[in-house]
Amino acid sequence: MAENGELMPKTLEGQITMEKTPSYFVTREAPARIYSMSRATKLIVVVRDPVTRAISDYTQTLSKKPDIPTFESLTFKNRTTGLIDTSWSAVQIGIYAKHLDNWLQFFPMRQILFVSGERLISDPAGELGRVQDFLGLKRIITDKHFYFNQTKGFPCLKKAEGSSKPHCLGKTKGRTHPNIHPEVVQRLRDFYRPFNMKFYQMTGHNFGWD
Numbered sequence: 001m002a003e004n005g006e007l008m009p010k011t012l013e014g015q016i017t018m019e020k021t022p023s024y025f026v027t028r029e030a031p032a033r034i035y036s037m038s039r040a041t042k043l044i045v046v047v048r049d050p051v052t053r054a055i056s057d058y059t060q061t062l063s064k065k066p067d068i069p070t071f072e073s074l075t076f077k078n079r080t081t082g083l084i085d086t087s088w089s090a091v092q093i094g095i096y097a098k099h100l101d102n103w104l105q106f107f108p109m110r111q112i113l114f115v116s117g118e119r120l121i122s123d124p125a126g127e128l129g130r131v132q133d134f135l136g137l138k139r140i141i142t143d144k145h146f147y148f149n150q151t152k153g154f155p156c157l158k159k160a161e162g163s164s165k166p167h168c169l170g171k172t173k174g175r176t177h178p179n180i181h182p183e184v185v186q187r188l189r190d191f192y193r194p195f196n197m198k199f200y201q202m203t204g205h206n207f208g209w210d
């Protein structure tokens with residue numbers, strides 16, 4: 001990432017340089033590296049219910065490698081005792097409080113914005129309003145820019161940038177998830193609850209996952 005800084009385009013007056021890498025939030029070395037590049041960096045993280053996130057993560061892997069074991073067998077170290085395999089990345093990534101702790105060693109909370117993945121779907125303009133405020137931008141993107149696409153089942157842009165045509169995210173965003181046994185889902189909910197509570201406390205925001 002230090003090298004990344006050198007590769008980044010120069011930021012001119014009136015511009016904001018943005019970079020998006022989902023894995024940074026869960027990468028141990030990322031906060032120190034970003035801090036050494038610029039301690040004034042603002043960080044935006046989209047978080048969703050860690051249980052749904054794990055299933056979504058699994059769905060994505062399954063689409064590339066159809067032969068992987070079932071979600072259930074990857075979730076548990078021991079199915080009988082219900083012991084969860086916290087080393088499985090799909091489980092590990094959803095322990096947001098732990099990852100946030102790592103960032104707070106370098107950045108104050110006021111420099112980090114958590115966007116609700118659920119609200120990004122139910123009220124994209126509202127969530128983007130928060131993003132624009134956080135970045136000190138005028139609220140240019142509003143309700144008027146979105147419509148709900150019934151076929152896609154998600155909000156889409158009425159006009160893509162530089163085009164007059166509507167634009168939805170691609171086929172890899174908003175996949176149908178496999179049905180997971182309710183017992184497994186419940187066990188994961190119980191597992192995440194204390195971490196979610198800690199995360200709500202740290203961020204001062206109840207994301208409503210429980």
Ligand SMILES: Nc1ncnc2c1ncn2[C@@H]1O[C@H](COP(=O)(O)OS(=O)(=O)O)[C@@H](OP(=O)(O)O)[C@H]1O
Pocket residue numbers: 022055056057059117120121154155156168169172173174175176
């Ligand atoms: N407007 C709109 N259209 C489609 N999808 C939407 C939208 N808003 C949020 N989402 C949710 O974004 C999820 C995919 O994001 P990713 O996790 O792949 O993002 S990233 O690549 O990690 O940045 C994707 O997760 P899945 O539903 O599991 O596919 C969506 O639920």
